[in-house]
Amino acid sequence: MYEAQNTLNRQFEQAAANQVWVTDTTEIAYNIRKYKVRLHVVLDLYGQYPLSWIITPTETSTGAIKVFQMAKQKAGGLAPLIHTDRGAAYTSKAFNHYLASNNSQHSYSAPGTPADNAVMEHWWADFKWLYTKSC
Template sequence: VGKKRVRRVMKANGIKADYRQPRRNRKQAQADYEASNLLKRRFTQSKPNHVWVTDTTELTYGSGNKVRLHVMLDLYGQAPIAYLISPTETTQSAVKLLSLAIEQRQQ
């Protein structure tokens, strides 16, 4: 007896096989942290060192290699204060960028 014959007889008699449902890998939604809007879209500042902002960009080079470029800006002159290139986006990278910016401004 072949598979097709068994399938045909089962279908004719309304018999259905009971089989285990495949597991689906679902990730739980991660909680997002949203800070309050302190600037309220006022991106031009009247004093230096009053407001600093930071941004991280992922750059791809070669055959799929990636690095993160972290930049700290002073909104007064809208020029970069400090930058850092790191392989991953971590808290340590952000803290190191802040310490580099403070060092640059104290000189």
């Protein structure tokens, strides 16, 4: 398990695109909550828009890496700073190796501190509100 510092330190306003990306996953239930999947999203802090997203059956480092591969392809490379929570997918050796091999620094939220990833958490709140209104 990798334990990086909170390098982002709630500096959510960025002056340019593709400098800092934040990510997280959330559980999406469907068919009257009979089934569940995980939605992985990468946001660019500059415009606070999703660069990539993917739906997987569970939260794994494979899904986390895949959504970053998609973002990398769209942006032409990974952002120099990637901020995540301390979920198992993000603390995995595979995910951290992927970031390091792409010259990206990994910043972690403090344990139990969702405000350290407030932009992503706010995006999820909006998404879930829209999702429940459309169902």
